[in-house]
Amino acid sequence: MWLGFDIGATKLAVAVGDDAGGIAARRRRPIRATGDPRADVDAMLRDAHELLAEAGVAASALRGVGVAAPGPIDFARGTVESPPNLPGWRSVPIREWLGAAFDAPVHLENDANAAALAEWRFGAGRGARHMVYLTMSTGVGGGLVLDGKLYRGTGNAGEVGHMTVEWGDAAELCGCGRRGCLEAYTGGRRWSERLSRVTPADSRVAALAGAPSHARPEHVVAAAREGDAFALAEMDRWNRYLARGLTVLSYLIAPEVFVLGTIATAAGEALSLAPLRQMLAEEMWTPMGAPGEIRGSALGKDAPYYAALCAALEANG
Amino acid sequence: MWLGFDIGATKLAVAVGDDAGGIAARRRRPIRATGDPRADVDAMLRDAHELLAEAGVAASALRGVGVAAPGPIDFARGTVESPPNLPGWRSVPIREWLGAAFDAPVHLENDANAAALAEWRFGAGRGARHMVYLTMSTGVGGGLVLDGKLYRGTGNAGEVGHMTVEWGDAAELCGCGRRGCLEAYTGGRRWSERLSRVTPADSRVAALAGAPSHARPEHVVAAAREGDAFALAEMDRWNRYLARGLTVLSYLIAPEVFVLGTIATAAGEALSLAPLRQMLAEEMWTPMGAPGEIRGSALGKDAPYYAALCAALEANG
Numbered sequence: 001m002w003l004g005f006d007i008g009a010t011k012l013a014v015a016v017g018d019d020a021g022g023i024a025a026r027r028r029r030p031i032r033a034t035g036d037p038r039a040d041v042d043a044m045l046r047d048a049h050e051l052l053a054e055a056g057v058a059a060s061a062l063r064g065v066g067v068a069a070p071g072p073i074d075f076a077r078g079t080v081e082s083p084p085n086l087p088g089w090r091s092v093p094i095r096e097w098l099g100a101a102f103d104a105p106v107h108l109e110n111d112a113n114a115a116a117l118a119e120w121r122f123g124a125g126r127g128a129r130h131m132v133y134l135t136m137s138t139g140v141g142g143g144l145v146l147d148g149k150l151y152r153g154t155g156n157a158g159e160v161g162h163m164t165v166e167w168g169d170a171a172e173l174c175g176c177g178r179r180g181c182l183e184a185y186t187g188g189r190r191w192s193e194r195l196s197r198v199t200p201a202d203s204r205v206a207a208l209a210g211a212p213s214h215a216r217p218e219h220v221v222a223a224a225r226e227g228d229a230f231a232l233a234e235m236d237r238w239n240r241y242l243a244r245g246l247t248v249l250s251y252l253i254a255p256e257v258f259v260l261g262t263i264a265t266a267a268g269e270a271l272s273l274a275p276l277r278q279m280l281a282e283e284m285w286t287p288m289g290a291p292g293e294i295r296g297s298a299l300g301k302d303a304p305y306y307a308a309l310c311a312a313l314e315a316n317g
Numbered sequence: 318m319w320l321g322f323d324i325g326a327t328k329l330a331v332a333v334g335d336d337a338g339g340i341a342a343r344r345r346r347p348i349r350a351t352g353d354p355r356a357d358v359d360a361m362l363r364d365a366h367e368l369l370a371e372a373g374v375a376a377s378a379l380r381g382v383g384v385a386a387p388g389p390i391d392f393a394r395g396t397v398e399s400p401p402n403l404p405g406w407r408s409v410p411i412r413e414w415l416g417a418a419f420d421a422p423v424h425l426e427n428d429a430n431a432a433a434l435a436e437w438r439f440g441a442g443r444g445a446r447h448m449v450y451l452t453m454s455t456g457v458g459g460g461l462v463l464d465g466k467l468y469r470g471t472g473n474a475g476e477v478g479h480m481t482v483e484w485g486d487a488a489e490l491c492g493c494g495r496r497g498c499l500e501a502y503t504g505g506r507r508w509s510e511r512l513s514r515v516t517p518a519d520s521r522v523a524a525l526a527g528a529p530s531h532a533r534p535e536h537v538v539a540a541a542r543e544g545d546a547f548a549l550a551e552m553d554r555w556n557r558y559l560a561r562g563l564t565v566l567s568y569l570i571a572p573e574v575f576v577l578g579t580i581a582t583a584a585g586e587a588l589s590l591a592p593l594r595q596m597l598a599e600e601m602w603t604p605m606g607a608p609g610e611i612r613g614s615a616l617g618k619d620a621p622y623y624a625a626l627c628a629a630l631e632a633n634g
Contacts, residue, residue, distance in 0.1 A: 072604040072605075081604070130470050130471060130474075144569075146463060146464075146468060146470070147463075147464070147466075147468065149464075151463060151464065152571070153463070153570055153571025153572060153573075154447060154571045154572070154573055154606060154609070155571060155606050156571050156604075156605045156606055157447075157569065157570055157571035158569065158571075159568040159569070159571075159605060160568075160569065162568040162602060162605075163565050163568060163569065164561065164564065164565055165484065166484055167482065167483055167484060167561065176602040177602065178602065244481065244484065247481065248480050248565060249569070251476040251477070251479040251480060252461075252474065252475065252477065252480065252566070252569060252570070253470055253569070254469070254470025254471045254472060254473050254474035254475075254476075255470060255471070256470075256471055283495065285479060285493040285495065287388070287389040287398070287473075288389075288473045288479075289471060289472050289473055292471070
């Protein structure tokens, strides 16, 4: 059995599971960061021991422990550097601390990589030899499974959110300080900021959100389903920027499958996946062969448990 | 011993060599396409047998035969589809024909991949676990060596020439029919076309070329070495577009090493490699870690023999 933690933006997910993706026990709770990383990790350990007891699994029976955490991560040292949602965490040696608590190898994984592995082992990417996963969530992270294993390059490969989809001084500024990144155009946080500026007060999006300043991607998706013109135009713009990214990824990586997370999955076939397929097919030069299949995430609300489990499975080497 | 062919834009290179890159016999001759692919391949076979005799290697002692050829290639069928410089070649079953001529496995490889393998095994990429090679020649091809082996994806991964470095309707048209590809800005053929339009008649570039209409990248490099302002501005423009490509490659692939071929190698440290390093460092977000090292090709005029040999070495599986 394996024990995994997924440190999300607001919630911690803990799972005990087996190689085949059978989850024996799971728990999700809000993250209550105390400002003292050692205390935070001790609380995670209490969760783990309760969950192991619930699953009837002895700690000594664990084959590996995994942690999926937001980057940046120092893989060589096994430290979580400074997740924005965990105040006080600076170069936290979580691999060492968990290694001292369990007699099993510990693996620390970037959250997007763990989510990519989860889709590849147990979700929409199952059976693909080459898969590119894009989180399409608040931010835009990614993970590459190439030749049947996670590809890291020198450490941070697969940072699809920082591909440039608009060059020049007029391009949107990204949180990284550069302009024109995919995340600056398609990340949920940045899209919400845009929506608060451009949503017409009398639009269906504003009605669903309560006010233009509260408009968010889910309101665009809901209004677009009702046929609202502003929402459909926003969805088209979002798809077009994402298609730019998928085009470059196709030329460089030629994956069998693209798995697209949160927003694309919520928008679904008609509003996102089908238009993306058509845009990508139009952009690809025929001699390169057919572009990869585009699929939504298949794990839904259970994704964090599978990500936690997959981080643990990587402890196997 | 291994036997390899490299079918270039104008020349055929044939090499007999060993695993360690020792080349026992080599030959280069102009490509004389007859319009009859079977006759062309028979001529290649005569070259090969003469070369084996010269090296004192019996055909029966060959462990593998390789062909590096311009794409598109059908890897599954082992056919060269339609190289622009080989009239009459359409889905030529070269793997089958060479397989019938030698009692050894035959491997067919895309020319840019073979050149990438050559730099990785015997040139500037030696020892790198993750290397991106860009030909930077007449066209812009590429090859990815990831986790210590050639990465192909579904077949045509590493098509770096078709990364987009300028989006929108005003971007340069590429030979592939799309706009804004790296090749449309930095490929030697397209750069020459531009130079014939923009080179001032009284410039040093025009003087070296004889006339603006004959201006080519080598004249820009030579004039830039002499400090010519127009040439330096052209070189800067070329470097800036290439740096855009290297930036996206760094975020996605995070290689240890970039190896840059023909034009970048000819321009050298001061005019290309050092400025590219600085541009790339400025574009990379610090938490991603240092970008890959930028190096020129190390194989020089012998590159086609090593590419031929590396195509053969891949016959090993």
